[in-house]
Amino acid sequence: MENNPIFKIFESFPRQGPGDDEHTEKAFSIIAELPEGGGEILDVGCGKGVQTMALARLCPSCRITATDIHQPFLDVLEEKIAAEDFSWRIKTVRASMDDLPFEEESFDIIWAEGCSFIIGFENAVNYWKKFLKPGGYMMISDLFWFTESPSAEAREFFAEIDPSMMIEDKGFDIIRNAGLEQVGSFRLPSRVWEESYYSEVKGRLTGLEEEYSGDKDALVVIEVLKKEIEIFDKYSDDYGYTYSIMRKPE
Ligand SMILES: C[S@@+](CC[C@H](N)C(=O)[O-])C[C@H]1O[C@@H](n2cnc3c(N)ncnc32)[C@H](O)[C@@H]1O
Numbered sequence: 001m002e003n004n005p006i007f008k009i010f011e012s013f014p015r016q017g018p019g020d021d022e023h024t025e026k027a028f029s030i031i032a033e034l035p036e037g038g039g040e041i042l043d044v045g046c047g048k049g050v051q052t053m054a055l056a057r058l059c060p061s062c063r064i065t066a067t068d069i070h071q072p073f074l075d076v077l078e079e080k081i082a083a084e085d086f087s088w089r090i091k092t093v094r095a096s097m098d099d100l101p102f103e104e105e106s107f108d109i110i111w112a113e114g115c116s117f118i119i120g121f122e123n124a125v126n127y128w129k130k131f132l133k134p135g136g137y138m139m140i141s142d143l144f145w146f147t148e149s150p151s152a153e154a155r156e157f158f159a160e161i162d163p164s165m166m167i168e169d170k171g172f173d174i175i176r177n178a179g180l181e182q183v184g185s186f187r188l189p190s191r192v193w194e195e196s197y198y199s200e201v202k203g204r205l206t207g208l209e210e211e212y213s214g215d216k217d218a219l220v221v222i223e224v225l226k227k228e229i230e231i232f233d234k235y236s237d238d239y240g241y242t243y244s245i246m247r248k249p250e
Helices: 004-011 019-029 050-058 071-083 120-133 152-161 168-177 190-211 214-233
Strands: 041-045 063-068 091-095 107-113 132-143 181-187 239-248
Touching: 004 071, 004 214, 019 050, 019 181, 041 050, 050 063, 050 107, 063 071, 063 239, 071 091, 091 152, 107 120, 107 152, 120 132, 120 168, 132 168, 152 214, 168 181, 168 239, 190 214, 190 239
Parallel strands: 041 063, 041 107, 063 091, 107 132
Antiparallel strands: 132 239, 181 239
């Protein structure tokens, strides 16, 4: 799987998906109580760890375990950890998000920005919740439809790349049906997609096309990225990222 050119292409981006520190902080501020002396945070699908570092700054007493399947992303995060002298409280673990090598009920907070779609939101909520301590919080941000009747072009596109994408309310039902309390949610403003992610991606597309000109699989990934941006430019009212903050009962 790691030979998939998508990983190499995404290595060239500073973030691996839309989002920014302001909205990481907004989501974190919804978490009302932290254990005395900090807590244990699990950051799933952390990529190069932009939100890992934001969390570490937001909670100076927390310890963070940052996981991703792709070691080169974790290597970049390790450099950031060393640069800010956070080695004593952030560790990286290469692991698949559907096979996490941790004890049940070992984290106070589980954080997953923009990655639950990889195993599907419902699977993610139901699998990850068992790693939460009673009373612990989970934050998942991912793609949802904001309307029952999205445009046909957007629907066709996402049927290919994210077939489990659902309407936001269904996501909220999944949280409740999993026995979790939904303590807050908000949508990522569409301007943040452009500022934090698509502007970078657009700036690199031509260079990437040249770099991968002989690699058919990579060129397909680049075409899909271009199409994704085109669809977002046209239909960003129909869908976007919802940040959901949920809590496991005591
Ligand atoms: C869209 S990126 C989000 C990264 C980061 N959270 C962010 O918002 O910038 C999805 C991340 O999931 C990782 N990933 C893909 N498949 C995975 C798997 N099976 N288990 C763990 N991580 C995976 C990718 O390497 C990538 O870093």
